[in-house]
Amino acid sequence: MSLARKLALFLAIAAAANLATVAALPRLINAVVLHRMAQLAGGPNRAMPAPRADASARAVVRPSPDLLYTVCVFDVSERPLRITAPVQDSYVSVSGFAADTDNFFAINDAALEPGPDGVKRFDLVVAKAGATGLPAGARVITAPSDRGLILFRTLITRDAELPRLQRDFQARQECRSI
Amino acid sequence: MTGRFTVAPQAFTSIEFTDNFYIMSIKHGLGWAGLVVAALVTGVLSVKPVIGLTMDRLAIQAGAWRTNVATGSAEANPYERAAVAVAGLYALSREETLYYTAFTDSDGRALDGRCEYRLAGRPLPSRWWSLTLYGADHYLVANPANVFSRHANNLEFDADGSFIVPVSAQPQARNWLPAPAQGAFSITARLYNPDPAVFADLVAVPLPTIARGTCR
Numbered sequence: 001m002s003l004a005r006k007l008a009l010f011l012a013i014a015a016a017a018n019l020a021t022v023a024a025l026p027r028l029i030n031a032v033v034l035h036r037m038a039q040l041a042g043g044p045n046r047a048m049p050a051p052r053a054d055a056s057a058r059a060v061v062r063p064s065p066d067l068l069y070t071v072c073v074f075d076v077s078e079r080p081l082r083i084t085a086p087v088q089d090s091y092v093s094v095s096g097f098a099a100d101t102d103n104f105f106a107i108n109d110a111a112l113e114p115g116p117d118g119v120k121r122f123d124l125v126v127a128k129a130g131a132t133g134l135p136a137g138a139r140v141i142t143a144p145s146d147r148g149l150i151l152f153r154t155l156i157t158r159d160a161e162l163p164r165l166q167r168d169f170q171a172r173q174e175c176r177s178i
Numbered sequence: 179m180t181g182r183f184t185v186a187p188q189a190f191t192s193i194e195f196t197d198n199f200y201i202m203s204i205k206h207g208l209g210w211a212g213l214v215v216a217a218l219v220t221g222v223l224s225v226k227p228v229i230g231l232t233m234d235r236l237a238i239q240a241g242a243w244r245t246n247v248a249t250g251s252a253e254a255n256p257y258e259r260a261a262v263a264v265a266g267l268y269a270l271s272r273e274e275t276l277y278y279t280a281f282t283d284s285d286g287r288a289l290d291g292r293c294e295y296r297l298a299g300r301p302l303p304s305r306w307w308s309l310t311l312y313g314a315d316h317y318l319v320a321n322p323a324n325v326f327s328r329h330a331n332n333l334e335f336d337a338d339g340s341f342i343v344p345v346s347a348q349p350q351a352r353n354w355l356p357a358p359a360q361g362a363f364s365i366t367a368r369l370y371n372p373d374p375a376v377f378a379d380l381v382a383v384p385l386p387t388i389a390r391g392t393c394r
Binding site: 006009010011012013014015016017018019020021022023025026029030033053054055056057058060061062063064065066090091093095097100101102103104106108110149151155157158159 | 213214216217218220221222224225228229252254256257259260262263264267268269270271273274305306308310312316317318319320321324326327329331332366368370371
C-alpha cells in the first residue's frame with residue numbers, strides 16, 4: 001500500500017476515533033455526575049436541595065450564585081416521575097436534561113396558569129415514551145432517555161430573601177416515582 | 179528519529195508530535211497494528227483542540243462576548259454538546275436563558291487576574307440578568323467580600339441608568355466584581371427569558387464593554 005493510502009487510512013481512523021470520543025464524552029461526564037448526585041440524594045427520583053453556590057461548590061461547572069438549585073436524578077425506566085413545587089414571586093424554573101445532556105424541557109413560573117385556587121404551582125409528570133397509567137390531567141413530558149436530571153432553579157433576587165426561599169420554596173420542591 | 183509531523187494541517191493544527199513513532203510506523207511499515215494504534219491515539223488526543231476549533235467557528239461574537247445558540251438544545255452537533263458538557267453542563271436552551279461569555283477584554287486580550295478591568299454597560303434586555311465571574315477552572319473565585327456576580331439588585335446605577343463594574347483582585351469601593359489574583363478568568367452574562375427582539379440580532383445585544391486598566 002502506498003504512503004498516500006496509508007496516510008489516508010490513518011486520517012480516517014483518527015477522525016473516527018475523534019468523533020466517537022466526542023460523541024461519548026457528554027454521556028460519560030453526565031453519567032459520572034448523575035451517579036454522584038444520586039448517591040448524595042440516597043437514590044434516583046429524590047429531590048436534593050443544594051446550598052447556594054459559592055467558591056467551594058464543585059459539583060457542576062459554572063454554577064450561578066444567584067440561584068438555588070435543587071437536583072433530582074430521574075430514572076423513569078419502570079415508573080413515571082411526578083414533579084411538584086410551589087412558585088414564589090420571582091423567577092423559578094424546572095428543566096430536564098437527558099442522558100446526552102440535552103435540555104429537553106424548561107418551564108418557568110411565567111408559563112404556568114394559576115390553579116382553581118388562583119395559585120400557580122408546578123405539577124408535571126415525566127415519563128418515557130408510551131408510558132401508560134398517567135395521572136389524568138397531568139402535564140406530561142416525554143423523556144428522551146430513561147435516566148437524566150431534573151433541575152429546579154430558584155432565583156435569589158436579594159440576599160435577605162435567602163432563608164425564606166430555602167424554607168418556603170426550595171424545601172418543598174419534590175420529585176418522586178408514581 | 180527526531181522530527182516534527184503535523185497530522186492534518188487543517189483539522190489538527192495544534193497537534194504536533196516531536197520524536198514520534200507515528201511517521202515511522204507509516205513510512206517504514208511497523209505494521210498495521212502500529213498504524214491503527216497511532217491513529218486511535220491521535221484521534222483521542224485531538225478531541226480538545228478540535229472541540230475548541232469547532233466552538234470558535236460556531237460562536238457568535240458580540241464584542242468581547244461570545245454565545246452559541248445551540249447550547250443545551252437537540253440541534254447541537256456532537257462537538258457543541260461535548261463543549262457544553264465540559265464547560266457548561268446543564269445549561270438551558272436559548273429560549274429560557276442566553277449565555278454570553280467573555281474570555282477577553284474588548285480589545286481581544288485574554289482576561290488576566292494581574293490586571294484591572296472596567297465593565298461599562300446598561301441593563302440587559304431580559305426578565306433577569308447577571309454577570310458572574312469564573313476562574314480558569316470554571317468555578318467561582320474565593321474572595322473576602324463573597325461577591326461572585328453583579329446584577330440589577332446588587333449594582334449601583336448611575337443617574338442615566340448605566341453602570342460601571344470594576345473587576346480586579348484588589349477591593350474596589352463600588353460595584354466590585356472580585357477577580358483571581360492571577361491566572362485567566364472569564365465572565366458570563368446570563369439573560370433569563372430574553373426579550374424576543376434579542377433573537378433577531380444576537381450580535382446587537384448591548385453587552386458591557388470591557389476595558390483593561392493597569393496590570394501588575
